[in-house]
Amino acid sequence: MRVIDAKTELYGLVGSGISYTLSPIIHNFIFEKIAHNAIYYPFDVPEEKFERIINALLELCKGLNVTIPYKERVVKYLHSIDITAEKVGAVNTVFGWRGYNTDYIAVKKLTSKFKNLVTDSVCYIFGAGGAAKAVAIALSELGCDTIVVINRTPERALKMVHLLRAKGFNAQVGNANCSTREFIVVNATPNPDFVPDDCAKNAGLVIDLVYRPVETSLVKKAMAKGVNVINGLEILVTQAVEAQRIWLGIEFPEEEVIRYLYAGKFIW
Numbered sequence: 001m002r003v004i005d006a007k008t009e010l011y012g013l014v015g016s017g018i019s020y021t022l023s024p025i026i027h028n029f030i031f032e033k034i035a036h037n038a039i040y041y042p043f044d045v046p047e048e049k050f051e052r053i054i055n056a057l058l059e060l061c062k063g064l065n066v067t068i069p070y071k072e073r074v075v076k077y078l079h080s081i082d083i084t085a086e087k088v089g090a091v092n093t094v095f096g097w098r099g100y101n102t103d104y105i106a107v108k109k110l111t112s113k114f115k116n117l118v119t120d121s122v123c124y125i126f127g128a129g130g131a132a133k134a135v136a137i138a139l140s141e142l143g144c145d146t147i148v149v150i151n152r153t154p155e156r157a158l159k160m161v162h163l164l165r166a167k168g169f170n171a172q173v174g175n176a177n178c179s180t181r182e183f184i185v186v187n188a189t190p191n192p193d194f195v196p197d198d199c200a201k202n203a204g205l206v207i208d209l210v211y212r213p214v215e216t217s218l219v220k221k222a223m224a225k226g227v228n229v230i231n232g233l234e235i236l237v238t239q240a241v242e243a244q245r246i247w248l249g250i251e252f253p254e255e256e257v258i259r260y261l262y263a264g265k266f267i268w
Contacts, residue, residue, distance in 0.1 A: 009038040011027060012064055013064070016045055016050075018068075021042055023065055023240065028040050047069065055077060058078075066092050072130065078091065088134045092239070103131055111207070115142050117184065118143050118144050128188075140170075147169060148176065183204065185199045185222075187216075202225075208229070233258065233261070238254055
């Protein structure tokens with residue numbers, strides 16, 4: 001049984017409406033496995049209280065993760081941000097008042113295995129939030145020829161396109177034409193069914209950020225046609241392990257975390 005004492009370090013996640021999160025399960029499992037005297041707690045902070053609470057959390061927590069809707073808002077409270085957070089314009093990990101973006105790190109690491117498929121391809125990004133930006137930048141750096149942003153709110157899609165163009169990437173707002181040349185499909189929305197069936201079945205690579213269920217409808221359609229897939233669980237666990245590397249300098253096996261999540265029926 002873990003004992004909490006005066007030397008126990010506090011880590012946590014700050015967001016709003018985060019009852020679904022698996023981050024405490026993942027990070028507390030890692031702390032226990034490496035016998036590190038720390039706990040990880042989810043801080044569900046309403047938006048009207050964020051300004052009052054964030055500095056206290058940054059002071060109290062040895063390390064912090066940041067999720068929706070605060071990945072961009074947290075930046076002004078930090079002393080600095082590293083190149084990963086600067087590229088994306090958002091922070092999801094904090095250590096020593098410095099911000100990082102392990103979403104970007106995780107996606108680039110996982111997608112680099114399929115660099116031959118990404119190079120010179122069209123990349124259809126469904127969604128225009130912070131995670132979508134991280135994926136779009138990672139894919140662009142790996143050689144994606146054109147990023148096409150598809151979002152129900154055109155204004156948000158256009159804002160993301162402007163950001164990508166400002167960084168020198170070829171991007172546009174549009175619709176998915178999944179019957180033409182080589183392409184990559186990314187679902188960065190909560191609804192995998194937002195992606196048309198022909199996109200799932202004809203892509204060279206499908207990336208779905210949804211992790212429960214692991215085999216979403218999009219992932220199942222892609223796998224049935226032999227399409228390469230990166231699922232949301234892989235991204236979730238990889239970005240969490242990257243956060244541990246930033247906080248503690250350790251390299252923890254992603255496979256061990258995934259086995260634990262399945263064994264505990266935290267995912268399905």
